[in-house]
Amino acid sequence: MSGFRHVVVFRWNEGTTVEQQEDLARRLRALPDAIPEIAAYSVGLDAGVNATSYDFAVVADFADRDAYLVYRDHPAHRAVLDEFVAPITKDRAAVQYAF
């Protein structure tokens, strides 16, 4: 597809468990059902191939920038961020781009 892609990677606080990350991944993967503007959505825990990698990634595709903004500001998304992402986030790096 061509559209607008949101990419974000996280490094979690020390002590964050795999279970916490898998719970978060499940909650994020439920968002496309709540936010129809999401055209494609993938979430994953880092596979451990490279020592310098961050811990967790989300790639979300949209028809355009406006559809991304609906997702960014959607209450269902903000709730997951506030309750399950913010408390464990050490570092975050994101880019949004047309593709």
Next chain:
Amino acid sequence: MSGFRHVVVFRWNEGTTVEQQEDLARRLRALPDAIPEIAAYSVGLDAGVNATSYDFAVVADFADRDAYLVYRDHPAHRAVLDEFVAPITKDRAAVQYAF
């Protein structure tokens, strides 16, 4: 598709121009012709939607982890990294995950 995804975002050194970034994007977009293990490849300059975003992203999809490793270590890829990425990189954050 399901497979193995490599996500990387960069923050460039102060003074890096749009032209440098577009030249780099062109060089990266030529890699799928040189590296058949790349199943899908997208490269983009940050759209400027969020003030905290990094500058540049690459999302590359592969059949599996081994195909990603071919890309990671391929001389055509390393040449672009050494000549055009490393000299302008301030911060880099990456994740590889099965999806």
